[in-house]
Amino acid sequence: MKVLFNCKLSQLMGGGTVKSLTCKFVFLLVALLILRALLVPPSPGFGGVEWSNFVYIRNHSPSFGVGVRQDKFLEVPQIVWGLNNQKIAFARACHTARTMNRILLMPSLSASLFYKEIDLLQPISFDRVFQYDKFNALCSGFVQLGRYSDLSNQTRVLEMQKGSGRKWTVERDLDQLRDYSKGEFEDHEVIRIVGKNPFLWHDHWPVKDYAKVFECLVLIDEIGREADRVVSRIRAVGRETQSNSESVELENDSSSFQPLPYVAVHMRVEIDWMIHCKKLEQRLNTNQICSSKKEIMERVANIKGLKTPSVVYLAVADKLLQNSSVLEGWEEGFLPYEKKKLGVDGIYKKYPYLIQSAIDYEVCLRADIFVGNSFSTFSSLIVLERTQKIITMGVNMCGKDVTWPSYAYNIQGESNGPMRWVTNMSHSTLQEISYGTNHISC
Ligand SMILES: Nc1nc2c(ncn2[C@@H]2O[C@H](COP(=O)(O)OP(=O)(O)O)[C@@H](O)[C@H]2O)c(=O)[nH]1
Ligand SMILES: [Mg+2]
CATH class of the missing domain: 3.40.50 (Rossmann fold)
Structure with a gap:
C-alpha cells in the first residue's frame, strides 16, 4: 500500500523514468492480483464433505x-x-x-x-x-x-x-x-x-x-432418524447372517470381523415406471431402460468381487407394485429384504409418498454398493451424491476397488454384471441426469 501511495505521489510530482517503471510494474501486479481474486473461485470448491462409514457430515x-x-x-x-x-x-x-x-x-x-x-x-x-x-x-x-x-x-x-x-x-x-x-x-x-x-x-x-x-438439502431430524433406524436394521440383519455363517466357518478367520456390507438395489419396477419407461424406450429406440426383475437379479448376482452372503435391500414403492414377488428368484447367497421382511414397514406407513421415498433415498445413499436404473432421477441423484463423496475423498473414481461403487442394472457391464456408474460432474447442464442416460461410465 505504501509503495502504491509513493508511486501515486511521485507521479503527481512528475517523478523520473526509473521510478515510474517500477510504479508501472507495481500497478500491474496489483491489478493482476485483483483480477485473480475476482475471477478464480475460492478453492477447494464447495465446502468439504466428510463421510464416515454411515454418516456424512x-x-x-x-x-x-x-x-x-x-x-x-x-x-x-x-x-x-x-x-x-x-x-x-x-x-x-x-x-x-x-x-x-x-x-x-x-x-x-x-x-x-x-x-x-x-x-x-x-x-x-x-x-x-x-x-x-x-x-x-x-x-x-x-x-x-x-x-x-x-x-x-x-x-x-x-x-x-x-x-x-x-x-x-x-x-x-x-x-x-x-x-x-x-x-x-x-x-x-x-x-x-x-x-x-x-x-x-x-x-x-x-x-x-x-x-x-x-x-444443502438436509432432511429434518425426524425423517433423518427414521432413515437411521432402517439402516441400523439392515446392519443388524447383516450381523445376524454373519454370526450364523461364522458358526459353520473355521474360527479366527479375520475377515469375519468385517461388518457385512449391504447392497441397495433401486428396483424401479413399479407401475408408474413401467408405463413411462415403455414409452421412453419407443421414443429413444432402445431396449436399455425397462429392466425386468429377472434382469435386475441376474446383473446384481454378477457384480464382480461381490462376496456372499450379502444382504440386498430392495428400495421399491411397494404400494405401486403389481405383484409382490420382488423377494423371490434371487441366487443363493443373496439375501433380499424389503420393508416388510425387515420389519420396518411401520416406519414408512406413517408418511406420505414423498417422505417414504426420501427415507429410501437416504438408505441407498449410505449403502456399501448401490445398483439403480440410469433413467431414473431417484437413482441418478443418488449416484451424483455418491460420486461427489468419492471425489471429495480424493479416491480414483475409475479404479478397480472403489469404495462405495454404484452400478446401473439397465446397462450390461463386465461378465453380464451391471455397468459401473459415476456422474460426469463437468456436464454443462443437468439434462442427462434429469431425463436419463446410458452414458454413465468412467
Ligand atoms: N413412494 C415410494 N417411493 C420409493 C420408495 N422407495 C423408493 N422409492 C422410489 O422413489 C422414487 C420417486 O420418484 P422420483 O424421485 O421422481 O424418481 P424416478 O421416478 O425413478 O425418476 C421412485 O423411483 C421410487 O421407486 C418408497 O418406499 N416409497
Ligand atoms: Mg419420477
Whole structure:
C-alpha cells in the first residue's frame, strides 16, 4: 500500500523514468492480483464433505463470494411429481432466483404423486421435509430461501409468464431471465413466475451448481432418524447372517470381523415406471431402460468381487407394485429384504409418498454398493451424491476397488454384471441426469 501511495505521489510530482517503471510494474501486479481474486473461485470448491462409514457430515464454507440481495424475492409455482423430480425442480428454481439476484420464497413441495388432479397434489411446505435454516447456512452467499413473512408489502407482485412451445428456446428463456433482472423490473419486491412446474423449465446451469444445492438439502431430524433406524436394521440383519455363517466357518478367520456390507438395489419396477419407461424406450429406440426383475437379479448376482452372503435391500414403492414377488428368484447367497421382511414397514406407513421415498433415498445413499436404473432421477441423484463423496475423498473414481461403487442394472457391464456408474460432474447442464442416460461410465 505504501509503495502504491509513493508511486501515486511521485507521479503527481512528475517523478523520473526509473521510478515510474517500477510504479508501472507495481500497478500491474496489483491489478493482476485483483483480477485473480475476482475471477478464480475460492478453492477447494464447495465446502468439504466428510463421510464416515454411515454418516456424512456436510462441512461447507459459507462464503461463495457475492451475497444475495436481501430485499427482492422470487416466487415459483408449486413443485410436483416424484421426490427427485422435485429436488431438481427446486434446484432449478434456486438457480433462477440466483440469476435474477433474488431470494427464493420457500416453495411448496407435493406430498403425493398425483399431479393431474390439482386438488390431490397435497402441498407440503419445504421445511417439513428439509431443514430451512440449515439450507440457508450451507448455501449461504450462493442461494437463499426466504419466508413470506419477510416481505414488506405482499401486494407489490409482478407476474412473469414462462414461455412454452417449440419457439420458446433456451436462449429466449435466458433472455427473459436477464430482462426481468434489470430496469423497472428490479423495483418489484416480488416477481412471481407463473406457468409450468420448474422441472419443465429450460436449464441453464452446470451439474456442479446443482450438486451445490443438493448438498444443502438436509432432511429434518425426524425423517433423518427414521432413515437411521432402517439402516441400523439392515446392519443388524447383516450381523445376524454373519454370526450364523461364522458358526459353520473355521474360527479366527479375520475377515469375519468385517461388518457385512449391504447392497441397495433401486428396483424401479413399479407401475408408474413401467408405463413411462415403455414409452421412453419407443421414443429413444432402445431396449436399455425397462429392466425386468429377472434382469435386475441376474446383473446384481454378477457384480464382480461381490462376496456372499450379502444382504440386498430392495428400495421399491411397494404400494405401486403389481405383484409382490420382488423377494423371490434371487441366487443363493443373496439375501433380499424389503420393508416388510425387515420389519420396518411401520416406519414408512406413517408418511406420505414423498417422505417414504426420501427415507429410501437416504438408505441407498449410505449403502456399501448401490445398483439403480440410469433413467431414473431417484437413482441418478443418488449416484451424483455418491460420486461427489468419492471425489471429495480424493479416491480414483475409475479404479478397480472403489469404495462405495454404484452400478446401473439397465446397462450390461463386465461378465453380464451391471455397468459401473459415476456422474460426469463437468456436464454443462443437468439434462442427462434429469431425463436419463446410458452414458454413465468412467
Ligand atoms: N413412494 C415410494 N417411493 C420409493 C420408495 N422407495 C423408493 N422409492 C422410489 O422413489 C422414487 C420417486 O420418484 P422420483 O424421485 O421422481 O424418481 P424416478 O421416478 O425413478 O425418476 C421412485 O423411483 C421410487 O421407486 C418408497 O418406499 N416409497
Ligand atoms: Mg419420477
